[in-house]
Amino acid sequence: MEETYNVKAIILNRKSFSEGDSRVIVYSRENGKLELTARGAKKIKSKSAGHLEPLNLSDIMVVRGRRYDYVGAAVSENCFSNIKNDLAKLAVAAQAVKIVDQAIRPGVVDEKIFELLEEYLEVLDTAKKDFFARGGSALGEKIFASFFVLKLLAELGHQPELSRCLSCVAKIQPGKNRFDLARGGLICGRCAKSGDSNQLAISDDGIKLLRLALKSDFKRLAKVKISKKLGQEAGGIVDKFLRYNFN
Ligand SMILES: [Zn+2]
Structure with a gap:
């Protein structure tokens, strides 16, 4: 009898493989990142194929194989269709799954990473259609994506120290502080x-925003209004911090 196991997973990527098979990369709650083979997903237009679209949250029955584990059956729990119908939302969601795919090796099991990605996609999916298009001091999509990256980095062991100086251990005071990558x-x-060049200028508001991002959930962060300038500053620092650690 074939050995099987069940996982709840977010589909990160799907690539065509030989003879209509595809390789599906998922991040599962139970087993972390997995690379699975979906047999004949294209050829027979199997019932499972639609449930293995990138971004979907699916319940997957996995069959252990000699070389690769493969998808026995899959059912979507959430297709996040509002994300897929909104280009701005889709861009930041696609970026998040790509970063999770690139930054995490198979075998790392961390339920918090699964929950972080799941919550991020849920908030994006349920946010109003013009979530990123509100006038004036709106929350930009770049900074919302940066909140995800910062939280992911923290979960992967790169939580930045934002309360004390990493050199003299003095409490950080307002003024000319720097972020050391x-x-x-x-x-x-x-x-x-x-x-x-590894020390970036950071404003007092920039420090406050990074602290807020680390301690708040996405639901709360989705309501934050920040200036474009502050969003660019904090987003730029998070971006460089990501590239410094994962490149
Ligand atoms: Zn110091």
């Missing part, structure tokens, strides 16, 4: 080295 957190004005 190499050391992963703030350096106070007195300890900052001019000319160190």
Whole structure:
């Protein structure tokens, strides 16, 4: 008898393989990242194929194979259709699954990463259609994507130090602080080295925004209104922090 196991998973990627088979990469609650073969998903237009679309949250029965585990059956629990029908939402959702795919190796089991991605997709899916198109000081899609990246980095062991200087351990005071990419957190004005390209200028509001992102859930963060300038500043720092750690 074939050995099977069940997982609840978010589909990260699907690639065509040989003879109509495809390779499906998922992040599951139970087993972390898995690479599964979906047999003949294209050829026979199997019932499972539609449930294995990227971004879907699906219940998958996996059959253990000699070389690869493969999909025995799959049923979508949530297709996140509002995301798929909104280009701005789709862009940030696709970016999130891509980063999870690139940053995480198979075998790392962390339920919190699954929950982080699931909650992010749920908030994006249920947010109003013009979520990212509100006038004036709206929440930009870039900064919302950065909130996800920052939380993911924290979960992967790169939680930045934002309360004390990483050099002198003094409590961070408002003023000329810097974000040190190499050391992963703030350096106070007195300890900052001019000319160190790993030390980025960060405003007091930028520090507050990063702290808020780390301690708040996406539902709360979806309501935050920030200026474009602040969004660009904080988003830029998170982006560089991601590339410093995963490149
Ligand atoms: Zn210091």
